[in-house]
Amino acid sequence: MTQLDYILQQIVNAVSLGSLYALVAVGLSIVFGVLKLTNFAHGDVMMVGAFGVALLVGIGVPFPVAVICGIAAAAVAGFLIERIAYRPIRDAPDVARLLTSLAVTYIIENVGILVFTSSPRNFPLPDILNTSWEMSNGAITFTSINLLTIALTFVSLLLLGWFITRTTTGLGMRAAAEDMSAAHLVGLNVNRLIIVAFIVASAYAGLAGILWAAQAGVVQPQMGFTPLLKAFVAAIIGGFGSIAGALVGGYILGALEIFIVAFLPSSVSSYRDAIVFAVLIAFLLVRPGGLLQPNREIKL
């Protein structure tokens, strides 16, 4: 394998991992935008999507149909979380809202453990997605699921871009994120926007959860924790609450993680997560508003 092939391979890996982070981070930012709330349950919505697919495929539903149903299940979960847990405390102090968000996470994960036990289950990936492709005489390989991740992320993010720049509802979501009382004043139905935000964000989390499980090969109730944490970091790097920022942050974080392991000696790269968080802290010190919002302080 030549040096160039190796680099190309790492870039493919970075884009694939970054895509997952971006998908999750985008949803976190959408919800944060309209509610100014860090929705920790976002990771558990990923789990709902992944389990949905695993269960449906288990009873013989074709994989693509199961994926669509899994995304829908995640969207419904997000809708219910907003309705049941967050709406009653919408005007409560920040601390109460943050605690509620944590509580929702624990409740969903523990229900998941009760029903499915905490041991990992196989994620049923169709054979066609288990194949790998080779380039440069085998120097670069990508698995089909890698390609699918990149392709689906690309398509779904284009769709999101269209939604938030071309539709009144999408523009309204960004407007409400910027200035809630101005959003009220122009006559936006903010309640409806918040519901839509949860549904959209959760659908993206569902897709991310399915792809995450497909790459890992397993599903389990706490599977959302790690991606949530990473997406959180990605969103902060990009500028919390900014959808474009979440995207950029996701890809930067994916690249950072892959490149640390690929290009640094293993004595250093085993501290990958420590390095990532050091970068995060440095970021918060230098640009508290993240990459895309240099002038804004983040309040969690």
Add this chain to the structure above:
Amino acid sequence: MATPSPVLLSVENLEVNFGAVRALKGISLDVHAGEVVALVGANGAGKSTTLRTISGLSRPRGGKIIFDGKPIGGIAPSRIVTLGIAQSPEGRRLFGGLTVADNLRLGACTRTDKEAIVRDSERMFMLFPILKQRLKQLAGTLSGGEQQQLALARALMAAPRLLLLDEPSLGVAPLLVRHIFSALAELKRQGMTMLLVEQNITLALDLADRAYVLRTGQVALSGRSAELRDSERVAQAYLGAAT
């Protein structure tokens, strides 16, 4: 002098509290259709609170707000816009990360009559030609005067029957203040009903038919602009608030 046109907005004994702060202590005022009414007074007198409560952003603790015969106190802000009241708020409150075009589009978000919306944006460009050149620009990158024009246009895009204006001259260069007030005068000629909050009393009284002077949450004085313009008592009402 009796005003022949019907009452469009009637505020009766409006009270608003913020915790222990009594911001409005029973304010009453009327705005007739086609009229421009000014609301003036010192800092903290309760002018913005009055407008925000009419728009549904603050809940009244007591009193009534009646628009076009219907009580609207305490209903959702989006319903109030749909009923025909739009506000250009203090400090403009534009969506700075959105383009000028998208700000205008959101101004019309309660409407479904596509053709009329297009016609109204053409009217906005006649009134504020600079906006047409800035359509693709982010609202946050406009100058203060341009932003104020956009804030007015955004409110007008709701096709309101009553326009609430909170300090349209704030943070605007003097030359552009003149431009903005001549646009407001043009709107008045076209028959737009307005309730105008303005620190610059001369400008406010020149435009308005009548005015109310607020002092610490109460109406201290009211009357026709021409009468108030020369009145010593307006200055006194202000001084009273400052002490």
